[in-house]
Amino acid sequence: MSVPYRIESPSSNAVGDKIPASERIPIIARPFVSDRAKKTLDIVEKFVEEECIPADAVYQAQIGDTVKERFDAHPQIVEDLKKRARELGLWNMFLPANHFKEGAGFSNLEYGLMAECLGKSVIASEATNCAAPDTGNMEVLAKYGTQKQKDRWLKPLLEGKIRSAFLMTEPEVASSDATNISLSMRREGNEYVLNGSKWWSSGTGDRRCEIYIVMAKSDPSNTNPYKQQSVVFVPFDTPGITIKRMLSVFGFDHAPHGHGHVTFENVRVPVENICLGEGRGFEVIQGRLGPGRIHHAMRSIGAAEKALEWFIARINDPRKTPFGQMLHKHGIMLERVARSRMEIDAARLQVLNAAIMIDSKDAKFALKEIAEAKVLIPQVLMDVLDRAIQSYGGAGISQETPLASMWANGRTMRIVDGPDEVHLLQLGRNENKRGPAMLERIAWQKAKSAEMAKAYGVEIKDVLQLDRLSTSNKSRL
Ligand SMILES: Cc1cc2nc3c(=O)[nH]c(=O)nc-3n(C[C@H](O)[C@H](O)[C@H](O)COP(=O)(O)OP(=O)(O)OC[C@H]3O[C@@H](n4cnc5c(N)ncnc54)[C@H](O)[C@@H]3O)c2cc1C
Incomplete structure (x- = not known):
C-alpha cells in the first residue's frame, strides 16, 4: 500500500512545533493517559499537520465546481489518506475501550486528545474513520444492532467502505425536543411503512452513504411521550425515498457529504430492521x-x-x-x-x-x-x-x-x-436546586456574624437582613 505523494518529515515532531502533543497534555489529565495512547497521539498529530492539513486544499480542488460534480465526487485523496492512516495504525480511535470491542481500545480522554488534532483538518476525521455522523451511527449499531444488522452495516462502516446518516430532525416540528418527531411509522404485516420528511440529514449527499438511521413515530397514542418513537434502519435506495434538495450552511454546501432534505413516501422496510425494539427510540438516541x-x-x-x-x-x-x-x-x-x-x-x-x-x-x-x-x-x-x-x-x-x-x-x-x-x-x-441551601447558608453566616459582633462589642449594619428573611420563611424552604 502506498500513496502517490512523498512523505517527508522536516523534524521528529510535527512540523513547526518543538514539543510533541503527548508532552503538551494538561498535567491534570496525564495520569489517565496510557503510553500507547501518548505514542498514538504523536502519530495523529504528525499525520494531521504534515499530511491531512496540506491535503485539505487538494480535497477541495478534487471535489470540483458544479453542484453535480460536487455531490458526485469522491476525492481520491481521501482514499489515499485512509490507506496511510491504516498503515500508521490510526483507525476507529473513537470507539471507547470500556464499551466496544470493535474500536482501537482508547478511552474517551485519550480519543479526546486525538480528536483535538483531527479537528484542525477538514478530512482528518474521515481519513481515520472517525467522522460524524458515522461515529455515532457505528456506536448505535455496535451497541444495539442484531448480528445481521452488524454484518450488513457495522462491518463495512468500521472498514470505511460505506457511510451513513442519522435522520431525526424534521422541517415541520421543533426537533430539539425529540418528542415532537412525527415521521409516521406504521406496521403492515412484516413491514414498517414510513411517511413524512426529514431535513439536516447530514451525509445523505455522499454517494457512499448506504444506510439511514431514522427516528419515527410508531405509537402516537402512547400516554408516555418517550415511548412513542422508534428507530429503524433504512437502506438509502429503498423506493419512496427522495432527496428533495441539499441545505447550505451560510452558503457552504459541505459537498460531497451535505445536509439533505429527504422525503419518505410509503417507504417499506422489513420489521427486522427495527433498532432495539418498537417504542425504544429515546433509548437509542440517548445511547447514540x-x-x-x-x-x-x-x-x-x-x-x-x-x-x-x-x-x-x-x-x-x-x-x-x-x-x-x-x-x-x-x-x-x-x-x-x-x-x-x-x-x-x-x-x-x-x-x-x-x-x-x-x-x-x-x-x-x-x-x-x-x-x-x-x-x-x-x-x-x-x-x-x-x-x-x-x-x-x-x-x-x-x-x-x-x-x-x-x-x-x-x-x-x-x-x-x-x-x-x-x-x-x-x-x-x-x-x-441549591437555592434554598444557599439562602440557608448565608442566613446562618449572617447570624453568626451578628453573634461574633456582639461578643466583640461592635455593630454590623445588615440592610438586607437575610438572616431574618431566611429564618422567618424557613417553613417555605
Ligand atoms: C449543520 C447541521 C447538521 C445537522 N445534522 C443533523 C443530522 O445529521 N441529523 C439530524 O437529525 N439533525 C441534524 N441537524 C439538526 C439539529 O440537530 C437541529 O437543528 C437541532 O436539534 C435544533 O432543532 P430545530 O432545528 O428543529 O430547532 P428548534 O427545535 O425549532 O429550535 C429553534 C430554537 O429554539 C430555541 N429553543 C429550543 N429549545 C429551547 C428551550 N428549551 N428554551 C429556550 N429556547 C429554546 C433555540 O434557540 C433553538 O435554536 C443538523 C443541524 C445543522 C445546522
Missing part, C-alpha cells in the same frame, strides 16, 4: 449520544487552536504593517492573543474533564460536564475565530484563509448538538 456527546467539542478545541495559529501568523507577517508596524506591535492584538490562549486552555480542561468523568463511569454520570462542554467550547471557538478573522481584514472573511468556513462550521455547533438554550436550561435548573 453516549460517549460521542463531546466529540464535536473535542474537535472544536483543535479548530480554535488552528484559528489561533492563523491569527499569530498574521500578526507576525512582515509584509503587512498598518500604521507603520506589524500587527503584533499593536498592543490590542497581543491582548487578543492572550485572551484566546487562556480561553482555549480553560476550554480544553473543561472538555478533558468531561471525558474523564465519562470514562470513570458513563455519560449519564457526566451530564453536567457534557452540557457545559457543549455550550462553552463552541463559544470559545467563535470568539477565537472572530479575533483571527479580524486580524486578516478583508482576507479573513474571504476564501483566502480557512477561517471563514471554520466560522460557518463552528457556528452550527451552537445548534447541531442541541441548541445552547437546552443545555443552559438543564444546567441552570440543576444549579438553582
Whole structure:
C-alpha cells in the first residue's frame, strides 16, 4: 500500500512545533493517559499537520465546481489518506475501550486528545474513520444492532467502505425536543411503512452513504411521550425515498457529504430492521449520544487552536504593517492573543474533564460536564475565530484563509448538538436546586456574624437582613 505523494518529515515532531502533543497534555489529565495512547497521539498529530492539513486544499480542488460534480465526487485523496492512516495504525480511535470491542481500545480522554488534532483538518476525521455522523451511527449499531444488522452495516462502516446518516430532525416540528418527531411509522404485516420528511440529514449527499438511521413515530397514542418513537434502519435506495434538495450552511454546501432534505413516501422496510425494539427510540438516541456527546467539542478545541495559529501568523507577517508596524506591535492584538490562549486552555480542561468523568463511569454520570462542554467550547471557538478573522481584514472573511468556513462550521455547533438554550436550561435548573441551601447558608453566616459582633462589642449594619428573611420563611424552604 502506498500513496502517490512523498512523505517527508522536516523534524521528529510535527512540523513547526518543538514539543510533541503527548508532552503538551494538561498535567491534570496525564495520569489517565496510557503510553500507547501518548505514542498514538504523536502519530495523529504528525499525520494531521504534515499530511491531512496540506491535503485539505487538494480535497477541495478534487471535489470540483458544479453542484453535480460536487455531490458526485469522491476525492481520491481521501482514499489515499485512509490507506496511510491504516498503515500508521490510526483507525476507529473513537470507539471507547470500556464499551466496544470493535474500536482501537482508547478511552474517551485519550480519543479526546486525538480528536483535538483531527479537528484542525477538514478530512482528518474521515481519513481515520472517525467522522460524524458515522461515529455515532457505528456506536448505535455496535451497541444495539442484531448480528445481521452488524454484518450488513457495522462491518463495512468500521472498514470505511460505506457511510451513513442519522435522520431525526424534521422541517415541520421543533426537533430539539425529540418528542415532537412525527415521521409516521406504521406496521403492515412484516413491514414498517414510513411517511413524512426529514431535513439536516447530514451525509445523505455522499454517494457512499448506504444506510439511514431514522427516528419515527410508531405509537402516537402512547400516554408516555418517550415511548412513542422508534428507530429503524433504512437502506438509502429503498423506493419512496427522495432527496428533495441539499441545505447550505451560510452558503457552504459541505459537498460531497451535505445536509439533505429527504422525503419518505410509503417507504417499506422489513420489521427486522427495527433498532432495539418498537417504542425504544429515546433509548437509542440517548445511547447514540453516549460517549460521542463531546466529540464535536473535542474537535472544536483543535479548530480554535488552528484559528489561533492563523491569527499569530498574521500578526507576525512582515509584509503587512498598518500604521507603520506589524500587527503584533499593536498592543490590542497581543491582548487578543492572550485572551484566546487562556480561553482555549480553560476550554480544553473543561472538555478533558468531561471525558474523564465519562470514562470513570458513563455519560449519564457526566451530564453536567457534557452540557457545559457543549455550550462553552463552541463559544470559545467563535470568539477565537472572530479575533483571527479580524486580524486578516478583508482576507479573513474571504476564501483566502480557512477561517471563514471554520466560522460557518463552528457556528452550527451552537445548534447541531442541541441548541445552547437546552443545555443552559438543564444546567441552570440543576444549579438553582441549591437555592434554598444557599439562602440557608448565608442566613446562618449572617447570624453568626451578628453573634461574633456582639461578643466583640461592635455593630454590623445588615440592610438586607437575610438572616431574618431566611429564618422567618424557613417553613417555605
Ligand atoms: C449543520 C447541521 C447538521 C445537522 N445534522 C443533523 C443530522 O445529521 N441529523 C439530524 O437529525 N439533525 C441534524 N441537524 C439538526 C439539529 O440537530 C437541529 O437543528 C437541532 O436539534 C435544533 O432543532 P430545530 O432545528 O428543529 O430547532 P428548534 O427545535 O425549532 O429550535 C429553534 C430554537 O429554539 C430555541 N429553543 C429550543 N429549545 C429551547 C428551550 N428549551 N428554551 C429556550 N429556547 C429554546 C433555540 O434557540 C433553538 O435554536 C443538523 C443541524 C445543522 C445546522
